[in-house]
Amino acid sequence: MIAKLTGIVETVAADSVVLDVGGVGYLLTCSGRTLARLVRGERAALVVETFIRDDRIVLYGFAGAGERDWFRLLTTIQGVGSRSALAILSVLDADQLSHAIAAQDKTALSRADGVGPKLAARIINELKDKVGSLAPAAGVPAPAGARAPAAPGEGGAVADALSALVNLGYGRSEAYAAVVAAARTAGEGAAVGDLIRLSLKELSQ
Structure with missing residues (x-):
């Protein structure tokens, strides 16, 4: 089982890379995010997940664990x-x-x-x-x-603050991250208004 490969980037395609490891070229399928980090001719190390299929072995490469x-x-x-x-x-x-x-x-x-x-x-x-x-x-x-501290579907101050931020036009994920950070700062039992104020401060940073 191959767990990691380190070598020279030989070619980068739309969804894969060929990594030259000691003269052997390994074809690894990767995410676009990982491929964007790779530069032809430069050294790279990829964490590998190996899938064994009926007719072939497929290697998936990742920038990190x-x-x-x-x-x-x-x-x-x-x-x-x-x-x-x-x-x-x-x-x-x-x-x-x-x-x-x-x-x-x-x-x-x-x-x-x-x-x-x-x-x-x-x-x-x-x-x-x-x-x-x-x-x-x-x-x-x-x-x-x-x-x-709280999941968005459970009601309470966190859910109300999240709803308010989403209504202001913030993306749900970034709003939730800000609200959770605010809840940790404010402590248990924080009011909705305090969470919104702290969340907006978090989002402005």
Whole structure:
């Protein structure tokens, strides 16, 4: 099983890269976000996920372990294949994906090619309890059961503040991240007005 490859970038295509490792060229399928970091002729190190199919071995390359772990998690969901998972990781980095799921932001997930509202809703429903705080280290999902101060569908001050910010025109994911940061600053039992004020301050930074 190949876990990591380090070599010289030989060619970069629309969805893959050929990495020359000691004279052997490895073809790795990657997200657009990872491919954007690669420069032909330069040295690169990619974390690898190996899929063994009936007729071939497919290698997927990732800029870091966080992206790989999200790929693994996404592909456990019915209807999310490797192509869809890479499409999601092309438009959302690990932290943004964590934010989108925690905020139940179907619009953000639907920006990925091949991901419609129904599939986005399924991803959120199946992963919302596996996403912990909004700032996981290196983008790696936190252990199941770890949660932010409040989820947006549960009512209360956090949900009200989130609704207010969305109505002001902020994206749901960025608004939720700001509200959660504000809730941590203000402490338990903070009023809606205080959360909105602190959230706007957070968003202005």
